Amino acid sequence: xxxxxxxxxxxxxxxxAYIPEMLYPxxxxxxxxxxxxxxxxEFQKEFHALLKDYVGRPSPLYLAKRLSEKYNANIFxxxxxxxxxxxxxxxxxxxxxxxxxxxxKKRIIAETGAGQHxxxxxxxxxxxxxxxxxxxxxxxxxxxxxxxxxxxxxxxKVVSAVSGSKTLxxxxxxxxxxxxxxxxxxxxxxxxxxxxxxxPDMVSIFQSIISEETKKQLIEQTGNDQPDYVLACVGGxxxxxxxxxxxxxxxxxxxxxxxxGGKGVxxxxxxxxxxxxxxxxxxxxxxxxMQTADGQVVEPHSVSAGLDYPGIGPQHAHLFKTTRAEYxxxxxxEALDAGLLCTQMEGIIPxxxxxxxxxxxxxxxxxxxxxxxxxxxxxGDKDMDTYxxxxxx
Amino acid sequence: MNRIxxxxxxxxxxxxxxxYTAGYPGLGDTVAIAAALEKAGADMLEIGFPYxxxxxxxxxxxxxxxxxxxxxxxxxxxxxxxxxxxxxVTIPVLLMGYVxxxxxxxxxxxxxxxxxxxxxxxxxxDLPMVEYEEFYxxxxxxxGLSNIFLVTPQTSVERIHKIDSxxxxxIYLLSSSATTGQNLQVSDTTEAYFSRIADLKLNNPTMIGxxxxxxxxxxxxxxxxxxxxxxxxxxxxxxxxxxxDNIKAFMTKFTx
Numbered sequence: 130x131x132x133x134x135x136x137x138x139x140x141x142x143x144x145x146a147y148i149p150e151m152l153y154p155x156x157x158x159x160x161x162x163x164x165x166x167x168x169x170x171e172f173q174k175e176f177h178a179l180l181k182d183y184v185g186r187p188s189p190l191y192l193a194k195r196l197s198e199k200y201n202a203n204i205f206x207x208x209x210x211x212x213x214x215x216x217x218x219x220x221x222x223x224x225x226x227x228x229x230x231x232x233x234k235k236r237i238i239a240e241t242g243a244g245q246h247x248x249x250x251x252x253x254x255x256x257x258x259x260x261x262x263x264x265x266x267x268x269x270x271x272x273x274x275x276x277x278x279x280x281x282x283x284x285x286k287v288v289s290a291v292s293g294s295k296t297l298x299x300x301x302x303x304x305x306x307x308x309x310x311x312x313x314x315x316x317x318x319x320x321x322x323x324x325x326x327x328x329p330d331m332v333s334i335f336q337s338i339i340s341e342e343t344k345k346q347l348i349e350q351t352g353n354d355q356p357d358y359v360l361a362c363v364g365g366x367x368x369x370x371x372x373x374x375x376x377x378x379x380x381x382x383x384x385x386x387x388x389x390g391g392k393g394v395x396x397x398x399x400x401x402x403x404x405x406x407x408x409x410x411x412x413x414x415x416x417x418x419m420q421t422a423d424g425q426v427v428e429p430h431s432v433s434a435g436l437d438y439p440g441i442g443p444q445h446a447h448l449f450k451t452t453r454a455e456y457x458x459x460x461x462x463e464a465l466d467a468g469l470l471c472t473q474m475e476g477i478i479p480x481x482x483x484x485x486x487x488x489x490x491x492x493x494x495x496x497x498x499x500x501x502x503x504x505x506x507x508x509g510d511k512d513m514d515t516y517x518x519x520x521x522x
Numbered sequence: 523m524n525r526i527x528x529x530x531x532x533x534x535x536x537x538x539x540x541x542y543t544a545g546y547p548g549l550g551d552t553v554a555i556a557a558a559l560e561k562a563g564a565d566m567l568e569i570g571f572p573y574x575x576x577x578x579x580x581x582x583x584x585x586x587x588x589x590x591x592x593x594x595x596x597x598x599x600x601x602x603x604x605x606x607x608x609x610x611v612t613i614p615v616l617l618m619g620y621v622x623x624x625x626x627x628x629x630x631x632x633x634x635x636x637x638x639x640x641x642x643x644x645x646x647x648d649l650p651m652v653e654y655e656e657f658y659x660x661x662x663x664x665x666g667l668s669n670i671f672l673v674t675p676q677t678s679v680e681r682i683h684k685i686d687s688x689x690x691x692x693i694y695l696l697s698s699s700a701t702t703g704q705n706l707q708v709s710d711t712t713e714a715y716f717s718r719i720a721d722l723k724l725n726n727p728t729m730i731g732x733x734x735x736x737x738x739x740x741x742x743x744x745x746x747x748x749x750x751x752x753x754x755x756x757x758x759x760x761x762x763x764x765x766x767d768n769i770k771a772f773m774t775k776f777t778x
Binding site: 145146147148149150151153154292293298302305306309310312313407409410411412413420422423424425426 | 696
């Protein structure tokens, strides 16, 4: 089974480039150049130097001793929360800003949900001196105020998306519109493994550093580069794809993707795409999305702004349909509890997104001795308000 | 003969096509607007079927789509309205919308319903040309539907020829690379682009759209193409007040 993109831009039944003609030249320019640019030795050298000295990679693979005792398994946390800017998002933005420069672009646009991708984009634009515009849903702007301030301090213009649900989906629409209206000088840094081909492939390549490092670190720590389980949360799915990437063809490694169940999958307030969605087209690719029978996109809900998205990347849809990865869901409350537990047992405050992945450990049964890697995709500083309100600190 | 081919054969120049969103401003206005437009001199209609995430549209058309959806518009209702519309309206009717609702409805079922309702063609901006050619072209042709492709100033000559070979109605020239609702600025660059297209001697007629809001901009469009398409300006004009009076007043600007 091929789990990766084919030459036409598809993962099995999913992927492609469903874009209006106005975007065709931009996307085609990327498609024709991205692999050539990324695989160039000079690019790789610059990319890895920045990952090492600017981002702070490799991020540690930490054996969480107390969580391991509690769950009767070796729980390893891949510490993407220790990256500069506090999440895995920077891996992708470093890659894309270098690529944008090679393409001669002068202006960068991005969309953001929780603000992590917006901050990561604003950061690399400051680093390279490029103009930066970040689209963010009006509601997300309110609930992620510190990240909005960070973006502004970094010199980015934050534009409020006021259409639809006023969250990530609408910020993505606005960013795509901006790109349509500015086709020549602008590069759109998409923050997840969504969008028209080649974005899902390109973003997963940049994020694959997560699983590349994990394999090396597992050999050092366990003598085997194949764990029993790999867990990661999924909104669009970029940290999960980075965490799964080098394990995808290791068929005995079980891949588990954790979606945001919101208030419960059946409550009408959920973002659990594989449970509630159907095949369709959103934001330029064929995937699985939450929609009405008439093909209108349904507003998702999650306590974590980063998982509040009605679709998943096309490669996830393929992994789901072929059952290569298992897709499960965790509610808002379960995630918040898992975030508190991790904080109090390991001294690590996780992003609520990552807490969804941690929460699934509660539902697993271990024999003892299994090696489990959980992608701790980001840190919880940005979520303190939500944690405080929920637990009354 | 398909009504679209017929109009281009009969009229050739100054073809005026009006876009409006189905189910807007009132859910039941779709038929009355068509009838009033035909009466006031429109040559062709483009009826938008609303979608929740219309990336190629500007704020005015997006807001009209949202209101229409909130009022309960869906494809089944629209096809009912179109059957009603065809009892009186004789000019070509195109449906314009995004690919996901079509996929959910089922492409064959959609094309069949279009044919039964008297629809002559479709504009689906996010349906890739390669997908259309491989999977959907035969279905469209089977039901006598034209599929209209967009061309922008950035579209390569090679691609324009490919589009021309796959088209069987007209080619929709965007005045600029932009979402709907921008103003048409005919600069040297756009003029060069329009002339370049004219020089290609395409098999299909062309219509210029996006940014036409006045008689002046419509006349400019007609200088370089067989006609012009007006969308945002019309949707704005019918937002409030008496529908029939608004349509008459709006159309007088272009037909007098």
